[in-house]
Amino acid sequence: MLTLSTELQLELIAHCIRSLPEEGCGLLIGEYETGHVARVVPAENVAHSAMIYTVDPKMFLSADREASKEGLDVIGVFHSHTHTEAFPSPTDVAQAPDPGWHYVLVSLRDTHPVLRSYRIENGTITEEPVSPG
Numbered sequence: 792m793l794t795l796s797t798e799l800q801l802e803l804i805a806h807c808i809r810s811l812p813e814e815g816c817g818l819l820i821g822e823y824e825t826g827h828v829a830r831v832v833p834a835e836n837v838a839h840s841a842m843i844y845t846v847d848p849k850m851f852l853s854a855d856r857e858a859s860k861e862g863l864d865v866i867g868v869f870h871s872h873t874h875t876e877a878f879p880s881p882t883d884v885a886q887a888p889d890p891g892w893h894y895v896l897v898s899l900r901d902t903h904p905v906l907r908s909y910r911i912e913n914g915t916i917t918e919e920p921v922s923p924g
Contacts, residue, residue, distance in 0.1 A: 793867075793893045793908045794827040794924040795819075804904045806833040807871035807897045816844040818851065819867035819893060820858045826893060827924065829863055836870075843882055844870040867893030867908075874900055877907040879916050887911035893919070 807815030816836050821828040832854045838845040846868065855865050872880070877898035879887075887894060890912035898905040910917045 792826055792920045792922055793895070794821075794825070794922045795895070795908075796828070797923045799828055799831050800906055800921075800923070803831045803833070803869050803895070804897055804906060806831075807869075807899060807904070810836060810871065811899065812841050812873065813839055814841060814844040814871050814873060815897070816846050816868065816870040818846065818854050818865050819869060819895065820854065820863050821866045823864040823866050823891065826866065826919075828866065828893075829861075831869065841873045866891075867895060869895035869897065871897040871899050876900060877905045879909055879911060884911055884914055884916065895921075 806817060813836050817831055817833040819828045820830045820832060834846045834850050836844045837847045858864055877896040894909045894911055896907055908919050908921045910919055
């Protein structure tokens with residue numbers, strides 16, 4: 792289970808909306824073992840695409856170092872799908888770097904954003920509940 796407060800959910804959804812027409816993306820910082828998200832770190836989509844996302848590697852390193860100083864970790868990533876449902880695409884699955892991470896997707900296809908979270912391990916996609924904590 793991923794614990795992501797309503798405030799943080801709204802923050803990452805707002806970043807995804809501001810990123811339109813490109814996919815928005817960012818990192819989840821928190822406790823690796825518990826799945827509790829302490830904060831989200833919005834990132835620039837350096838792919839500048841409405842179809843794929845790439846988190847700036849320099850920003851990732853900076854966020855990872857800052858999290859370590861606080862006794863936290865990068866525990867996942869979020870990104871938006873601008874025209875499709877909140878379900879990992881084949882590209883998302885191929886790019887999933889860590890089977891322990893949480894992969895949050897925000898669909899902006901419809902009037903109201905839809906947020907869902909997944910675990911991706913060896914190509915297997917498993918949806919997980921999102922609790923506002």
